[in-house]
Amino acid sequence: AQSVTQLGSHVSVSEGALVLLRCNYSSSVPPYLFWYVQYPNQGLQLLLKYTTGATLVKGINGFEAEFKKSETSFHLTKPSAHMSDAAEYFCAVSEGGATNKLIFGTGTLLAVQP
């Protein structure tokens, strides 16, 4: 069975500092991996995804993530945090195929301090 673990339910950084949100997964097949962002009382917006090919994936708003198979990780980073990055971030894994089901991690709330 697939699962996703996000280390750190709350992360606080200063504006301009590096953002690092951790995600580890388990999957019995090559996974498809996603990062979503959720602002209060809103749905989810896709930041980036890894399916195949290049392991370093660039997404919107300056975020990127690197798929490391040996570490079963897909950590999300951004070189310089902005106040508008404050939100909840979810990592998700899918085995693709006919069901295309997503399994979400528990989320990480990112706070950005001025």
Next chain:
Amino acid sequence: GAVVSQHPSWVICKSGTSVKIECRSLDFQATTMFWYRQFPKQSLMLMATSNEGSKATYEQGVEKDKFLINHASLTLSTLTVTSAHPEDSSFYICSASAAGGISEQYFGPGTRLTVT
């Protein structure tokens, strides 16, 4: 980009009544739609997967008779919470996918249900 809408965005209902939530794909045909439930400050839990014209597949522990899902067209899926109780109060989010495989899911803005 693909847009998914939900209606209503917020609904309050009395205990024992039923409430219907609509999920629409506005600019693409959604062969598959998903319904999630999110409790405050928690992750999304998949409730069911529905394919157009077929019965929904419910996740373990989800009462199919309580959460009725209909996916009658390629652009519309509905979730009906029957005989709602306060513990059904939650944020319900739908997503839509054009096809299986690695096709991306597009998420609606969510519906906040409060049962009094």
